[in-house]
Amino acid sequence: MAAAAWAIAIGGVLALIVGAFGHRDRLASLPVDVEGFAARHGLVLTPRVEVAVRRLLARHRSWRFHGGAGGALVAYVISVIRPGGFTIGVGVGGPWFPDVLVCVLAGVLVGVVAAESHHLRPGRDTGSGRTMASLEVRDSATYVEPASRNGRLLACGVGVVMLLGWFADRSVSTVVPWSVALLFAATALVEWQQRRIVVRARPVLPADLATADGVFRQQAIEALHHAGNGLVCLLLAHAITAIGEGSDLLGLIALALLVGAVIEWRRSRMWAAPRGSVRFGTALS
Amino acid sequence: MILQIDASAPLPVYEQIRAQISRLVATGQLREGQRLPSIRQLALDLGVAKATVSKAYEQLERDAVVRADRRLGTVVAEVELDPEVAAAELAAAAQQFAIAAHQIGATESEALAAVRDAVLELKRLR
Numbered sequence: 001m002a003a004a005a006w007a008i009a010i011g012g013v014l015a016l017i018v019g020a021f022g023h024r025d026r027l028a029s030l031p032v033d034v035e036g037f038a039a040r041h042g043l044v045l046t047p048r049v050e051v052a053v054r055r056l057l058a059r060h061r062s063w064r065f066h067g068g069a070g071g072a073l074v075a076y077v078i079s080v081i082r083p084g085g086f087t088i089g090v091g092v093g094g095p096w097f098p099d100v101l102v103c104v105l106a107g108v109l110v111g112v113v114a115a116e117s118h119h120l121r122p123g124r125d126t127g128s129g130r131t132m133a134s135l136e137v138r139d140s141a142t143y144v145e146p147a148s149r150n151g152r153l154l155a156c157g158v159g160v161v162m163l164l165g166w167f168a169d170r171s172v173s174t175v176v177p178w179s180v181a182l183l184f185a186a187t188a189l190v191e192w193q194q195r196r197i198v199v200r201a202r203p204v205l206p207a208d209l210a211t212a213d214g215v216f217r218q219q220a221i222e223a224l225h226h227a228g229n230g231l232v233c234l235l236l237a238h239a240i241t242a243i244g245e246g247s248d249l250l251g252l253i254a255l256a257l258l259v260g261a262v263i264e265w266r267r268s269r270m271w272a273a274p275r276g277s278v279r280f281g282t283a284l285s
Numbered sequence: 286m287i288l289q290i291d292a293s294a295p296l297p298v299y300e301q302i303r304a305q306i307s308r309l310v311a312t313g314q315l316r317e318g319q320r321l322p323s324i325r326q327l328a329l330d331l332g333v334a335k336a337t338v339s340k341a342y343e344q345l346e347r348d349a350v351v352r353a354d355r356r357l358g359t360v361v362a363e364v365e366l367d368p369e370v371a372a373a374e375l376a377a378a379a380q381q382f383a384i385a386a387h388q389i390g391a392t393e394s395e396a397l398a399a400v401r402d403a404v405l406e407l408k409r410l411r
Binding site: 130131132133134135136137138139198199200201202203204206207 | 331
């Protein structure tokens with residue numbers, strides 16, 4: 001009964017939040033965000049670049065917000081289907097993972113993926129029927145440091161060890177295999193989407209837009225990595241908490257991973273400029 | 286470096302890709318060891334099937350213009366540069382353009398202005 005009351009209360013709060021903050025105007029890119037983004041990445045804000053940056057930021061904000069809200073809704077629905085499994089915190093989720101934080105971060109990751117799932121048309125000149133393409137090579141190394149994915153791969157290695165440990169001793173909570181399974185799924189999703197962003201069609205563009213396109217791809221991949229890392233940290237925290245109930249050391253590690261998840265989630269917001277460091281207007285020259 | 290294809294041209298698309306890359310290599314625009322885009326990337330950018338680009342790359346490999354490198358993908362092979370190739374290619378292209386301009390009825394200054402505009406437009410693009 002208490003769980004059902006919680007579920008209804010949180011569902012109501014969620015509906016209010018989505019209604020209040022999910023409005024299109026609230027998710028629109030502010031000029032200060034656009035200028036900050038351009039200044040940080042050395043983009044010259046020509047009118048067409050400004051439009052492109054505004055669309056990029058608005059698209060990411062909107063998809064992330066709705067992804068996160070969708071994740072919370074999934075947690076809510078699961079809590080209704082399976083009363084008693086709805087929790088906020090680390091290490092107390094059941095095998096269905098109706099944990100709000102996990103569901104919200106997973107939703108954010110799906111939102112970041114969805115925000116970059118649009119397809120650009122190749123540079124077809126409708127007048128002549130000709131298509132142009134650059135012979136410039138684009139690969140993952142063009143946009144991201146290889147080191148940025150090593151942390152996630154390491155987490156997968158830790159996940160494999162945990163999984164083997166769980167198979168050896170099934171008395172440990174089923175949170176472990178579920179966390180590891182979601183960890184693998186999140187890593188695979190990030191890798192898959194990263195490849196898609198890298199090879200996504202790039203029409204032959206004027207120089208300012210071509211530079212912006214490179215920055216957009218890089219930022220999209222970075223946002224993807226941070227969102228993925230945030231979820232991976234949280235899932236590892238879940239699994240470690242489930243394994244080390246009563247252990248202070250493992251508890252501290254889980255807490256550190258939880259803090260890491262929050263930091264990574266914040267870093268995945270590509271519009272969030274370090275306000276003090278941006279000199280507004282410099283990119284408008 | 287820009288590649289252009291014309292889907293309505295009588296020459297097959299893979300042959301257009303092959304010919305242009307061959308020309309870029311022969312004239313030294315693409316140098317030995319330089320990487321070419323992956324088949325998937327070029328196919329998506331040009332809006333053609335992957336098999337089309339793959340066929341062009343296969344032919345280039347058969348002609349020893351490019352080679353497949355396990356780590357780097359497709360790279361330009363060691364090719365002996367012929368200094369006369371570029372001049373001959375330019376003369377042939379100019380002759381083709383001059384004929385088209387004449388058939389259209391363009392004056393000499395109009396034709397030269399069109400060339401200048403096209404060169405400027407190409408410079409603007411990346």
